[in-house]
Amino acid sequence: MLDAKIPAGKLDEKWTKYKGTVKLVNPANKRKLEIIVVGTGLAGSSAAASLGEMGYKVKAFCFQDSPRRAHSIAAQGGINAAKNYQNDGDSVYRLFYDTIKGGDYRAREGNVHRLAEVSTSIIDQCVAQGVPFAREYGGLLSNRSFGGTQVQRTFYAAGQTGQQLLIGAYQALERQVALGTVEMHARHEMVELVIIDGKARGIIARNLVTGELERHFAHAVLLCTGGYGNVFYLSTNAMGSNVTAAWKAHKKGAYFANPCFTQIHPTCIPVSGDHQSKLTLMSESLRNDGRIWVPAKQGDNRPANEIPEEERDYYLERRYPAFGNLVPRDVASRAAKERCDAGFGVGSSKQAVYLDYAAAIQRYGKAEVSKKNLGNVSAEVITNLGKDVVKEKYGNLFAMYEKITGENPYEVPMRIYPAVHYTMGGLWVDYELKTTIDGLYALGEANFSEHGANRLGASALMQGLADGYFVIPYTLGNYLADDIRTTSIPTDHPAFVEAEQKAADRINTLMSIKGKQTVESFHKRLGKIIWDKCGMARSAEGLKQAIEEVRALKAEFWSDVRIPGEINAMNPELDKAGRVADFIELGELMCIDALDRNESCGGHFREEYQTPDGEALRDDEGYMYVAAWEHQENNWNLHKEALNYEVVKPSQRSYK
Ligand SMILES: Cc1cc2nc3c(=O)[nH]c(=O)nc-3n(C[C@H](O)[C@H](O)[C@H](O)COP(=O)(O)OP(=O)(O)OC[C@H]3O[C@@H](n4cnc5c(N)ncnc54)[C@H](O)[C@@H]3O)c2cc1C
Numbered sequence: 001m002l003d004a005k006i007p008a009g010k011l012d013e014k015w016t017k018y019k020g021t022v023k024l025v026n027p028a029n030k031r032k033l034e035i036i037v038v039g040t041g042l043a044g045s046s047a048a049a050s051l052g053e054m055g056y057k058v059k060a061f062c063f064q065d066s067p068r069r070a071h072s073i074a075a076q077g078g079i080n081a082a083k084n085y086q087n088d089g090d091s092v093y094r095l096f097y098d099t100i101k102g103g104d105y106r107a108r109e110g111n112v113h114r115l116a117e118v119s120t121s122i123i124d125q126c127v128a129q130g131v132p133f134a135r136e137y138g139g140l141l142s143n144r145s146f147g148g149t150q151v152q153r154t155f156y157a158a159g160q161t162g163q164q165l166l167i168g169a170y171q172a173l174e175r176q177v178a179l180g181t182v183e184m185h186a187r188h189e190m191v192e193l194v195i196i197d198g199k200a201r202g203i204i205a206r207n208l209v210t211g212e213l214e215r216h217f218a219h220a221v222l223l224c225t226g227g228y229g230n231v232f233y234l235s236t237n238a239m240g241s242n243v244t245a246a247w248k249a250h251k252k253g254a255y256f257a258n259p260c261f262t263q264i265h266p267t268c269i270p271v272s273g274d275h276q277s278k279l280t281l282m283s284e285s286l287r288n289d290g291r292i293w294v295p296a297k298q299g300d301n302r303p304a305n306e307i308p309e310e311e312r313d314y315y316l317e318r319r320y321p322a323f324g325n326l327v328p329r330d331v332a333s334r335a336a337k338e339r340c341d342a343g344f345g346v347g348s349s350k351q352a353v354y355l356d357y358a359a360a361i362q363r364y365g366k367a368e369v370s371k372k373n374l375g376n377v378s379a380e381v382i383t384n385l386g387k388d389v390v391k392e393k394y395g396n397l398f399a400m401y402e403k404i405t406g407e408n409p410y411e412v413p414m415r416i417y418p419a420v421h422y423t424m425g426g427l428w429v430d431y432e433l434k435t436t437i438d439g440l441y442a443l444g445e446a447n448f449s450e451h452g453a454n455r456l457g458a459s460a461l462m463q464g465l466a467d468g469y470f471v472i473p474y475t476l477g478n479y480l481a482d483d484i485r486t487t488s489i490p491t492d493h494p495a496f497v498e499a500e501q502k503a504a505d506r507i508n509t510l511m512s513i514k515g516k517q518t519v520e521s522f523h524k525r526l527g528k529i530i531w532d533k534c535g536m537a538r539s540a541e542g543l544k545q546a547i548e549e550v551r552a553l554k555a556e557f558w559s560d561v562r563i564p565g566e567i568n569a570m571n572p573e574l575d576k577a578g579r580v581a582d583f584i585e586l587g588e589l590m591c592i593d594a595l596d597r598n599e600s601c602g603g604h605f606r607e608e609y610q611t612p613d614g615e616a617l618r619d620d621e622g623y624m625y626v627a628a629w630e631h632q633e634n635n636w637n638l639h640k641e642a643l644n645y646e647v648v649k650p651s652q653r654s655y656k
Contacts, residue, residue, distance in 0.1 A: 001639075001640055001641065001642055002255075002428070002436075002626070002628055002639050002640065002641035003430070003641075004108060004110070004111075004430045004431050004641055005430045005431050005432065006108065006110035006111075006431045007110070007431065011109060011110065011113050011646065011647050012092070012093075012113060012117075014110050014113070014114070015113070015114040015117055015118075018431075018474070019474055022474055022475070022477065022478045023477060023478045023481035023482070024477055024481060025477045025480050025481050025484065027055050029484045030054060030055035030056050031055050031056075031057065032057075032484070032487075033056050033057065033219045033220075033480050033483070033484070034056070034057045034058075034059070034217065034218045034219050034488065035051055035056050035057070035058050035059070035218050035219065035220050035221075035222065035476070036058075036059050036060075036061070036202065036203055036216060036218035036220070036221045036222065037051070037058055037059070037060045037061070037222045037224060038060075038061045038062075038190045038203065038221065038222065038223050038224060038225055038245050039061070039062060039070070039223065039224035039225040039226060039245070039444070039446070040060055040061075040062040040067030040070055040170075040173065040184075040224070041070035041071055041072035041166070041224060041226055041444060041445075041464065042070075042072040042075075042162070042165055042166055042169055042444060042461055042464040042465050042468065043072075043224040043443040043444025043445070043446070043464035043465070043467050043468045044060065044062070044067075044070070044222070044224030044225075044443070044444070044468065045060075045067055045070070045166065045169035045170055045172070045173045045468070046169045046172070046464070046465050046467075046468025046469045047222055047224060047443055047467065047468035047469075047472050048060040048173055048176070048182050048468075049169060049172035049173040049175070049176050049182070049468075050172075050468060050469055050472070050473045051472070051473065051476070052173075052176030052179070052181035052182040053172075053176060053181070054473060055181065056181070057181065057183075058176070058181060058182040058183070059182070059183045059185060059216055059218065060173070060182055060183070060184050060185065061185045061186075061188045061189075061190060061203075061205055062185075062186055062187075062188070063187065063188065063189045063208060063240060063575070064186065064187070064240065065186055065187055066186055067170050067173060067184065067186065068166060068167065068170050070166065070226070070238075071226050071237060071238035071240075071241050072162045072165070072166045072226075072461070072464065073162050073163045073166050074162055074163075074236075074237075074238055074281075075161055075162025075163075075165070075460070075461055076159045076160065076161060076162065076281065076283035076285070076397065077146065077154065077156060077159070077161060077283040077284050077285040077457060077458055078144065078146065078154035078155055078156035078161045078285060078457075078458040078461075079122065079123075079126075079154065079155050079156070079161055079165065079458050079461040079462050079465070080095065080119060080146070080153050080154055080155075080456070080458040080459050080462045081095075081119040081120050081122060081123045081153060081155060081462065082094065082095040082116055082119050082120055082153060083120050083123060083141075083143075083153065083155075084151075084153075085140060085141060085143055086143050086151065086152045086153075088151045088152060089150075089151055090151040090152075090153050092113070092116045092117055092119075092120075093116070094151065095116040095119060095153065096109075096112050096113045096115075096116040097648060098148055098149050098456060099112050099115070099116065099450065099451065099452075099456055099459060100112055100452070100645075100648050101148070101648070101653060102147075102148040102328050102451075102452070102454055102455070102456040102602075103424075103450075103451050103452020103453055103454050103455070103456075103602060104330075104452055104453040104454055104601040104602035104616065104618060104653055105452065105601070105618065105620070105624070105643070105645065105648070105650040105653075106258070106261075106452035106453040106601050106602060106624075106626070106643065107449075107450050107451060107452030107643075108431075108450070108626075108643060109644070109645060109646060109647055109648065110431060111431060111450045112450045114466075114471070115450050115459075115462065115463055115466050118466045118469075118470040118471070119462050119466065121469075121470060122462060122465045122466060122469065122470070123141070123155055125465075125469055126165060126168050126465075127141070129168035129169075129171060129172060130168065130171075131157065131164045131165055131167075131168045132157050132164055133155050133156065133157050133164075134155075134156050134157060134158065141155055142155075142156070143155060143156075144156060144285055144288050145288050145326055146284050146285070146287075146326070146456060146457030146458045147284055147287060147323075147326050147327060147328045147329055147332065147456060147457045148323070148326070148327065148328035148329075148456040148457070148655075149326070149456065150322075150323070154285070154457070154458045156285065158393075158395070158396055159283055159285070159394060159395075159396045159397045159400075160396065161461065162461060165461060165465065169465070169468070185205065187207065187208045187209050188205040188206065188207055188208065188214070189205060189206045189208055189244070189575065189578075190203045190204070190205050190223075190225075190244070190245045190248065191204055191205065191206050191213070191244070191248065191503045191506075191578065192204035192248055192499040192500070192502055192503045193221065193248050193249050193252050193437075193440070193499070194215070194217075194495050194496055194499045195252055195253070195437065195495060196489060196493060196495045198437075198438055199437075199438045199439040200218075200220065200221040200249075200437050200438065200439040200440035201217060201218065201219075201221075201439065201489055201495070202215065202216050202217040202218050202221065202489075202491070202496065203216050203218075203221060204216075204496070204499050204500050204503045206503070206507075206575075208570065208575060209570050210568065210569070210570075211566070211567050211568040211569050211570070211571065211574075212568065213500050213503055213504060215491035215496045215499075215500060216491070217488055217489050217490075217491055217496075219439065219480060219483050219486060220439045220440070220441065220476060220479060220480060220483075221439065221440050221441070222441045222442075222443060222472065222476075223245050223246060223249060223427065223435075223440070223441065223442045223443070223446050224442075224443045224444050224446060224464075224467075224468070225242075225243075225244075225245040225246055225446045226241050226242075226444065226445050226446055227241060227422055227423035227426070227445035227446070228241070228242070228243035228246070228423050228425075228426075228583070228586060229241065229262065229263075229420045229421060229422060229423050230242060230583070231243065231526070231527070231530055231583045231586055231587055231590065232262075232420040232527045232530050232531050232535070233277070233523050233524050233526065233527020233528070233531075234271065234276060234277070234278070234279050234419065234420065234527055234531070235278075235279060235419065235420035235421065236265060236268055236278075236279050236280065236281040236419055236420065236421045237420075237421075239277070239278060242579040242582070242583070243579070243582050243583060243586050244578060244579050244582045245446075246426060246427050246442065246446050247582040247585065247586060248582075249427060249435065249437065249440060249442075250427065250631050251631050252437065253436060253437050253630075253631075254427050254428070254435040254436050254437050254440060254442075255427070255428040255435070255436045255628035255629060255630050255639060256425070256426070256427060256428065256448075256586075256589060256628070256629045256631070257425060257426065257427065257428035257448035257626050257627065257628045257629070257641075258424060258425040258426075258448050258453070258593065258626060258627055259425040259586065259589050259590045259593045259629065260425065260534060260538075260590045260591075260593040260594035260597065260604055261423070261424035261425045261448075261452075261453050261454075261602065261603060261604055262420060262422070262423050262424065262425070262535075262590075262603055263329055263330070263420075263421050263422040263423070263424060263454060263455055263603050264329070264330070264333045264418045264419065264420055264421065264535065264536050264603060265281060265284070265329055265333065265418060265419055265420075265421035265422070266284075266287075266329055266332035266333040266335075266336055266416065266418045267281070267282045267283070267284060267286060267287065267332075267355060267416045268280060268281050268282060268416060268417060268418065268419035268421070269281075269282060269401065269404055269405060269414075269415075269416065269417075270347060270349060270351055270352040270415055270416065270417035271349070271351070271417070271419075272349075277520075279419040279420075280400065280404055281419070281421065282355070282397060282400075282401060282414060282416055283394075283397055284329070284457040284458075285393075285394065285397075285457075286355060286394060286397060286414075287325045287326055287332075287355075288326070289357065289360035289364075289390070289393070289394075290325065290355040290356060290357050290360065290414075291314055291317070291325060291355075291356045291359055291360075292314065292315070292316050292325050292332070292336075292353055292354065292355055292356070292416075293312045293313055293314045293315065293353065293354050293356060293413075294312075294313055294315060294339045294340075294344040294345065294346060294353050294354065295307050295311060295312065295313070295344060295346065296310075296311050296312060296313045296344075297311065297344075298342070298343040298344055299343060300344075300346075303412070304346070304354055304356070304412055304413045305411075305412060305413075313339075313344070315335055315339055316332060316335060319335060319656070320655040320656050321656060322655055322656055323655040327655045328454055328456060328457075328655070329421075329454065329455070329456075329457065329603075330453075330454040330602050330603045330605075330616070331615075331655060332418075333418035333536060333603075334536065334537075334605060334614070336353045336416075336417060336418055337418060337536055337537070338614060339353060340352070340353065340417070346415060347415045351417050352415035352416060352417045353415070353416060353417065354413035354414070354415060354416075355413060355414040355415075355416045356413035356414075357390055357409065357410070357413070357414075358413070360386070360390060361383055361386035361387055361389075361390055361410070362382065362383070362386055363386070364385070364386040364389035364390060365381075365382035365383055365384070365385040365386025365387075365389070366382055366386075367389075368382075368385035368386070368388075368389060369381070369382060369385060387410050390410070391410075398410065401414055418536060420531070420535070422445065422455055422460060423445065424448065424449055424451045424452065424453060424454065424455055424602075424603070425448055425590075425593075426442065426445065426446050426447045426448040426449060427442035427446060427447050427448065428447075428448055428626065428628040428641070429441065429442050429447045429448065431475075432475035432476075432478060432479070433447060433467060433471060433472055433475055434475070434479065435447075436628075436630075438479075439479065439483075441472065441475075441476065443464070443467035443468055443471075443472060444460075444463065444464035444467055444468070445460060445463075445464065447467075448626065449463055450463055451463070452601075452602060453601040453602025453603055453604055454601075454602030454603045506578070507567055507574065507578070508567070509558075510561070510563055510574065510577050510578065510581070511563055511567055511574065513558065513559065513560065513561050513562070513563070514562060515559060515560030515561050515562045516560055516562055517556075517560050517561060517562060518561075518562060518573075519561060519562075519563065519573055519576045519577045519580050520576075522553065522556075522557050522561060522580055522584070523576075523580045523583065525553060526550065526553060526580070526583060526584055526587055529546050529549045529550060529553070529587070530546065530550075530587050530590065530591075532546075533545060533546035533549075533591065534546055534587075534590050534591050534594050536605065537605050537607050538594050538604070538605060538606050538607065539606065539607045539608060540595060540598075540606075540608065543591045543594050543595040544595065546587075546591045547588055547591045547592060547595070550584060550587045550588045550591065551588060553584060554584045554585070554588070557580070557581065557584060558581075561577060563577050589629060589636060592629075592636060593627055593629065594606070596627065596638065597623055597627065598619065598622065598623070599617065599618050599619035599622065599623045600616035600617050600618065601616055601618045601623070602616065604616075611652070615652075615653070616653070618650075618652075620650055624642070624643050624650070625640040625641055625642050625643055626640065626641040626643065627640065628640070628641060
């Protein structure tokens with residue numbers, strides 16, 4: 001059994017006690033200690049900025065041309081915090097409880113409580129940096145709701161929360177760059193981890209402009225490299241998001257936890273054909289005011305606005321009256337799939353449901369009339385006033401929808417369908433965010449996170465920033481305090497030479513295949529296998545087939561892939577080939593993990609295990625553990641971390 005090293009004591013005192021007793025590194029020693037931070041999204045930027053500010057010597061890496069282009073910039077809807085500004089009953093405990101329940105009782109109590117505790121400091125930190133969160137008329141920060149909660153605790157900056165938060169973290173990072181505590185290496189991709197005497201001591205990075213391989217030493221390495229949703233090919237993730245850094249660490253001894261726990265987001269623009277390489281999210285914030293429905297009659301082809309109210313099925317409100325349109329993502333996604341599979345889908349593909357703003361426009365319009373004391377006004381005036389309010393709240397999302405689909409969502413309901421969005425699985429870490437390799441840490445979406453089998457909306461940004469601003473500054477010191485006598489290890493050490501050679505050999509092998517098929521075509525085929533057989537619904541039979549298919553695809557890839565261009569030059573096809581090769585291996589592990597977990601929980605829905613009304617059926621006796629996989633030559637070994645619930649009592653999740 002794996003030990004997460006959760007501090008003893010009462011749940012709400014663990015983190016405080018840990019912080020008060022943890023080992024420290026004095027300022028003079030900090031200046032001698034070097035730290036590599038791979039990734040500059042919200043987790044990486046906040047970590048690098050904080051550690052630089054504390055006095056450590058930091059080197060940060062990202063593969064984009066600027067830290068500001070990390071995938072985090074795409075986050076739309078918001079970030080949670082238990083501030084209880086709305087006086088609607090929120091508290092640290094409630095955020096903790098909602099997260100544990102939302103994750104279907106597959107997350108650690110100790111970590112989740114710490115996350116809820118620091119959530120409030122994140123908002124203060126970001127406000128101090130100048131992040132322009134939305135405010136009420138009186139100046140107070142505004143909140144909205146996200147799925148799986150009955151309170152309003154989501155802070156937001158229109159539909160650009162990730163962008164604004166990242167600019168805040170980026171500014172903090174750039175300040176340290178200017179002060180000389182952080183050295184920034186953009187357009188560099190980590191392609192190998194260097195381990196010396198069992199400790200992570202550096203990385204091999206490829207300069208993506210020149211193709212050159214570089215060696216970098218550090219006393220500790222932090223992977224903040226994001227999630228692996230792009231294993232599915234079609235996802236809402238940024239195109240460059242990949243698993244390579246985590247995978248290299250995994251192959252060198254870092255366990256990979258719960259790889260099959262992926263999140264399918266219910267509100268995305270549906271796939272429109274075979275030509276697409278990217279899907280677009282319509283933020284969950286839209287479920288605050290939008291109502292989701294399908295026609296009550298199968299195969300009803302009438303335009304949405306011609307279907308009368310009594311012939312509509314608001315199926316989430318019908319099935320889950322307590323949470324309605326704000327049930328968690330896994331529940332909402334499955335419910336949409338169920339309606340479409342049963343023949344009630346809309347649009348030309350019939351793989352879509354409606355997200356309708358007509359009622360919200362009327363509600364807001366009437367409130368405006370009353371607020372402005374306008375008396376008796378025409379229906380048109382009410383509608384226009386309502387549209388203005390909706391525009392202010394969600395305008396950029398509506399504009400994006402119109403641009404992509406050509407339809408005006410103020411006039412006709414949006415069509416939406418679930419799509420791959422986030423990965424709860426990732427590198428296994430203990431309470432201190434340390435992987436199973438000494439000196440190697442994982443933060444943000446790259447670790448297996450605090451979200452169990454299903455993440456609640458607006459909790460990823462919260463976790464990434466908690467890890468970077470508030471957790472790692474304490475936990476890393478606890479490790480480095482014992483390493484102050486280690487001086488810089490020269491990069492001609494045999495471990496660096498060997499790691500660089502390994503990376504070079506792999507690149508040479510890839511380039512020498514000179515086959516007939518493009519990297520993209522392999523990625524697309526991989527995505528289809530994983531989506532069809534390890535996506536929203538999984539079965540033992542399908543997963544066994546998928547494992548065979550992925551293995552065959554791997555063999556075909558390594559004998560027939562064609563990569564144009566040169567090694568020692570800018571070559572995005574080569575960059576992508578390395579990433580797809582890693583995705584293929586990860587795809588196999590995801591299916592193995594999904595096959596091994598003979599239960600349904602959160603986003604992991606095994607068709608064999610469901611309640612009579614189609615909800616996920618957990619098996620707490622058999623599977624209340626984190627599955628952490630150790631890589632072995634051509635195979636994986638399963639380790640388990642038992643999940644002990646001391647405060648919350650696991651029960652069948654109900655949102656009814
Ligand atoms: C469309 C969309 C909207 C979302 N909206 C929300 C929201 O409203 N609220 C919320 O809480 N969550 C949201 N999420 C989830 C959230 O955006 C992510 O979970 C979060 O931003 C991840 O941050 P991160 O710092 O862990 O990783 P990322 O932002 O993905 O950053 C990864 C970094 O790692 C670098 N990197 C990766 N591999 C390497 C390598 N091998 N070498 C060097 N560098 C590397 C990249 O260059 C990048 O800098 C959304 C997700 C999507 C897809």
